[in-house]
Amino acid sequence: MLLDLGADKAPSLGTFVTGSNVELMHLLPSIAGGLANDAASDRFVYLWGSAGAGKSHLLHALAAAPKARYIASDATPEAFSYSPDVELYLLDDCDKLSEAAQIDAFALFNQVRENKGMMVSAGNAAPVHLALREDLRTRLGWGLIYQVHELTDEEKIAALSQAAAARRINLASGVLPYLITHFRRDMRSLSGMLDALDTFSLETKLPITLSLLRDLLQLEKETAIE
Numbered sequence: 296m297l298l299d300l301g302a303d304k305a306p307s308l309g310t311f312v313t314g315s316n317v318e319l320m321h322l323l324p325s326i327a328g329g330l331a332n333d334a335a336s337d338r339f340v341y342l343w344g345s346a347g348a349g350k351s352h353l354l355h356a357l358a359a360a361p362k363a364r365y366i367a368s369d370a371t372p373e374a375f376s377y378s379p380d381v382e383l384y385l386l387d388d389c390d391k392l393s394e395a396a397q398i399d400a401f402a403l404f405n406q407v408r409e410n411k412g413m414m415v416s417a418g419n420a421a422p423v424h425l426a427l428r429e430d431l432r433t434r435l436g437w438g439l440i441y442q443v444h445e446l447t448d449e450e451k452i453a454a455l456s457q458a459a460a461a462r463r464i465n466l467a468s469g470v471l472p473y474l475i476t477h478f479r480r481d482m483r484s485l486s487g488m489l490d491a492l493d494t495f496s497l498e499t500k501l502p503i504t505l506s507l508l509r510d511l512l513q514l515e516k517e518t519a520i521e
Contacts, residue, residue: 306355312454312482315444316349322439323353326413327360329382339408339438342417347481348445350417354385357415368392375399377406382413389418389435390425397428404434417443451475451482455489464493467504477512488515 308327313320319342326340342350358365364381366374368388375396384407392400407414418425422436446454452471459466470492478488488511495511496503 305359306352306483307359308353308356310486311349311352311356312446312450314446314450316441319441319443322441323357323415326383326415327357327363329360329362329413337438338411338413339404339434340415341422341435341438341440342415342443343419343421343440344443345445346419347479348443349482350443351387352483353443354387354415354417357383358385368396370396372396372399375403377403377410377412379410384412384414386414386416389416389427389431390420392427392431394428397431401428401431401434404431404437408437445480446482448472448475451480451485454482455485458486458489462493464489464496465503466492467502469505470503470508473505473508478515491515 308320308323311320322340342353344350354365357363360383362381363383363385364374364378365385366387368386368391372395384403386400386403389400404414406412416435418435421440421442422432425432425435427435452475455471455474456466474488475485478485492503492508492511496507499507501507
């Protein structure tokens with residue numbers, strides 16, 4: 296079996312499991328639709344949280360909106376340039392911006408504000424705790440700030456169980472608790488492994504048990520080493 300967990304579906308707001316992020320998930324669809332309020336404080340949003348909480352998932356999902364541009368922390372200087380054709384800028388991993396990129400990001404913030412655009416940024420900590428230029432940290436704190444809360448283990452199991460039931464995938468007892476403690480913990484990776492389990496079960500004609508899961512996890516490790 297060709298194991299490629301990276302070939303999963305593109306991130307979308309619909310595939311993000313809300314958990315404790317109810318207020319944030321009420322806001323983001325309006326941003327994707329260009330319906331943010333005219334006030335500057337409502338046109339700038341900053342997301343922070345631990346690795347695997349889903350910040351990049353949300354930014355990539357918003358990048359599918361018309362006239363949106365995703366900007367990675369290591370993007371070229373051209374990516375930070377303002378364009379009247381772009382209405383929504385999505386700046387990821389602010390905590391990883393180089394000194395030069397911080398200058399570019401600061402200039403972009405100012406231009407987006409002057410032209411009444413929108414920007415959603417993300418980092419691993421609240422703006423006040425980021426090791427960045429003071430003027431850029433101030434810009435990151437201009438608007439709404441949300442902590443993206445990672446799902447609890449119980450919420451992850453519930454979400455995966457619901458996804459499996461919707462697709463009529465039969466999972467033996469103990470498979471999901473074992474998976475979330477022995478594999479990457481972000482929901483995108485876990486969902487990808489659920490898909491791989493389903494495929495592996497069909498190809499081997501074996502039910503999805505702990506034994507089958509262990510075999511697939513071992514195969515994933517060997518594939519990663521190669």
